[in-house]
Amino acid sequence: MDAYGQFYARVLNPAWETGLRRRPTLRHLRYLEETQWRSLDELAAIQAGELRRLLRHAFANVPHYRALFEKAGLRPDDIRGAEDLARLPILERDRARDTVDERTATAGAAVEIRKSTSGTMGRPLVFGYERSSEFWRQACKLRGYGWAGYHPGARSLHYWGGGPPSVGNEAPSFAKRLRTFKVRADRAVRREHYVDCGRRGAAELDAVVAIIEREQPEVIVCYSQAGADLARHVLERGARTWGTIPVLCGAERLLPADREPMERAFGPAVFETYGCREVMLISTECDAHDGQHVSMETLVVEVVVREGAQGEKTRPARPGELGEVVVTDLTNLAMPFIRYANGDLAVAGKPGTCACGRALPRLASVEGRVTETLVDGSGARVNGLVFNVVIAHLAHAIHQFQVVQRKDRSVTLRIVPTATFDASIEGVLRATWQKYLAGIPVTLELVDELPISKSGKRQVVVVERD
Ligand SMILES: [Zn+2]
Numbered sequence: 001m002d003a004y005g006q007f008y009a010r011v012l013n014p015a016w017e018t019g020l021r022r023r024p025t026l027r028h029l030r031y032l033e034e035t036q037w038r039s040l041d042e043l044a045a046i047q048a049g050e051l052r053r054l055l056r057h058a059f060a061n062v063p064h065y066r067a068l069f070e071k072a073g074l075r076p077d078d079i080r081g082a083e084d085l086a087r088l089p090i091l092e093r094d095r096a097r098d099t100v101d102e103r104t105a106t107a108g109a110a111v112e113i114r115k116s117t118s119g120t121m122g123r124p125l126v127f128g129y130e131r132s133s134e135f136w137r138q139a140c141k142l143r144g145y146g147w148a149g150y151h152p153g154a155r156s157l158h159y160w161g162g163g164p165p166s167v168g169n170e171a172p173s174f175a176k177r178l179r180t181f182k183v184r185a186d187r188a189v190r191r192e193h194y195v196d197c198g199r200r201g202a203a204e205l206d207a208v209v210a211i212i213e214r215e216q217p218e219v220i221v222c223y224s225q226a227g228a229d230l231a232r233h234v235l236e237r238g239a240r241t242w243g244t245i246p247v248l249c250g251a252e253r254l255l256p257a258d259r260e261p262m263e264r265a266f267g268p269a270v271f272e273t274y275g276c277r278e279v280m281l282i283s284t285e286c287d288a289h290d291g292q293h294v295s296m297e298t299l300v301v302e303v304v305v306r307e308g309a310q311g312e313k314t315r316p317a318r319p320g321e322l323g324e325v326v327v328t329d330l331t332n333l334a335m336p337f338i339r340y341a342n343g344d345l346a347v348a349g350k351p352g353t354c355a356c357g358r359a360l361p362r363l364a365s366v367e368g369r370v371t372e373t374l375v376d377g378s379g380a381r382v383n384g385l386v387f388n389v390v391i392a393h394l395a396h397a398i399h400q401f402q403v404v405q406r407k408d409r410s411v412t413l414r415i416v417p418t419a420t421f422d423a424s425i426e427g428v429l430r431a432t433w434q435k436y437l438a439g440i441p442v443t444l445e446l447v448d449e450l451p452i453s454k455s456g457k458r459q460v461v462v463v464e465r466d
Contacts, residue, residue: 001151004191005218008153024132028139035297036143040359043296048081050330051300055079057108058336064102065338082300082328086314090304090326091340097125100335104128109333117277127278133331137280140295144284148271149246150219155191157217159208159226161198161251193217197226198452205233213241220266224249225400225452228258231265232399244269253366253460257395274366276342279329283363288355291362300328302339303348303363317348322367374405374463377439384461386436387413387429394428397421402450404462411442414450421446 001009017023035046055076058065068088069076079085096103104111111128142152150156187194193215195208208230212220220227227249234240244267254272262270274292275281282301283292294301303323307313317323325344329337349362374382384403391398399416406412413429415421426444433442 001154005151005153005155008190009151013152023135025135025138025142028136029142032139032143032295032297033146036293036358036360038359040353040361043359044081047296047300047330050297051079051082051085051328052076054328054330054333054336054338057105057333058338061105061108061333062103062336063106064099065336067102082302085300085302085328085339086316088339090314091338093125093341093343096127096337096340100126104335105333111334115277125278127337128335129329129332130334133329133334136298136331140298141281144273144281144293144295145219145221145248147284147286148219148248148269150221150248152190154218155215156193157208157212157215157220157222158192158194159197159220159222159230160194161196161223197223200226200229200449200452202233205230206237209234209237209239212245216242217245219246219248221248221250224252224254224258224272226252227262228255228400229449231258231262234265235261240265243267246271248273250275255391255400255460257391257398257400260395272366274344274346274363276327276344278337278340278342279327279332282325282327283366286354286356286358290354291349291364292366293354293358293360293362296360298329298331300330301361301363302326302328303346304341319348319350320364322347325366374403374411374437374461375409375440376437377409382436384463387432387461390428390432394425397425400450402460402462404464406464409440411437411440412445413442414445414447416448416450417446 014026017026035043038046055065059069059076060066072087072089074087079087091099109130112131113134114126114128116127117125142150145151193211195211222230227247246269247262247266248271249262250273254270259270269287270289271285271287272292273281273284275283279299281295282299283294285292302325303317303321304314304326305317305321305323307315322345324341325346326339326341327337328339345367347364347367349364351361353359354362374384374386376382387401387403391401397418397420399418401416402414404412404414411433413433415429417425429444430442433440
């Protein structure tokens with residue numbers, strides 16, 4: 001940390017956050033930095049205490065959950081810890097959309113921050129939480145990012161989605177200009193440099209390289225696929241002039257084939273993170289680089305496998321097994337998410353303490369969205385991740401890929417090949433789609449680059465629906 005970084009971290013930021021704004025974020029951060037070294041038993045006890053607080057509140061003040069408890073014949077104290085949570089049903093995404101009023105607390109906590117998920121997967125989900133939950137979210141983020149060397153006041157490059165462009169060309173209002181100024185000033189004091197990753201042509205990527213050379217960031221925070229594109233560009237141009245810069249990847253999946261170019265372009269400190277808008281950061285990779293630790297003090301994260309013809313039975317995924325992410329937010333009392341299936345799939349991690357010394361449980365990897373389901377010629381559902389699994393073994397020949405299934409069920413497989421892509425690789429891909437997508441016409445397209453959505457994300461599996 002340089003002199004400004006130390007001044008910011010020790011003086012400016014505490015004075016602002018704790019003194020002027022009276023925000024408890026840094027106090028929460030100190031707590032989380034201490035609890036992360038506790039034993040699993042101690043962490044489970046902390047989690048159970050927070051869970052009981054949430055469930056008692058939900059039973060007393062949240063109509064949706066009161067009804068669920070009564071239907072199940074349960075009282076809040078019947079659930080003593082995370083291991084008993086499975087006695088309550090899973091909250092599906094659609095159900096979460098339809099129960100906004102019933103899940104809003106009538107007392108005990110009030111919604112102060114409202115957000116919604118982007119509607120790319122269908123109707124957006126509206127949700128809310130109280131300000132005290134926001135402070136915990138920020139503290140969790142600071143702890144997780146801290147594992148990669150990020151700290152407030154560090155010179156950081158944020159290669160991130162810029163959101164939709166503004167429409168029209170009328171002059172912004174005074175209030176809007178003031179807001180923009182405040183955001184810019186705040187970022188300058190924090191030394192955060194933001195670059196929109198939405199367009200990633202050669203000229204834009206060259207500009208990012210120039211910014212890295214000029215600003216010398218101590219850490220890069222990026223959309224995973226944007227960071228991978230940047231890394232490949234750096235390697236193609238032979239543009240690396242820097243030592244190791246830790247890279248924090250988020251918002252998108254980091255594919256196995258992305259890690260190697262990122263390590264060559266920025267050094268071995270590549271950290272994947274995983275979160276969702278509803279609860280923010282869920283897990284972060286530590287410097288042992290062996291899975292992502294979940295934030296057990298503020299969340300209960302389950303990886304759940306459905307069984308039975310209708311998927312009516314559930315059980316916890318075994319280590320190494322793929323399942324659905326089911327999350328309970330222990331800090332949101334205003335509009336609780338209890339056993340919420342957020343639509344993502346993850347592989348349950350190894351049990352036991354990590355090489356880094358933390359006992360916080362791990363996800364082995366986060367694989368993508370449940371809704372990325374393809375259909376074969378008979379209409380049977382096919383896991384959209386079938387190509388991920390095969391292509392993970394073809395990383396030497398395939399930079400990137402995207403699977404698109406049209407409304408008429410035809411599939412386009414787009415591949416950004418490397419120089420070693422040849423007919424034998426094409427044969428492996430062909431065998432894969434003949435096996436899994438029987439009866440579906442599949443077109444292979446070799447392309448130079450893949451399209452990016454307006455939000456700056458690149459979807460690996462796209463299913464076009466009516
Ligand atoms: Zn670890």
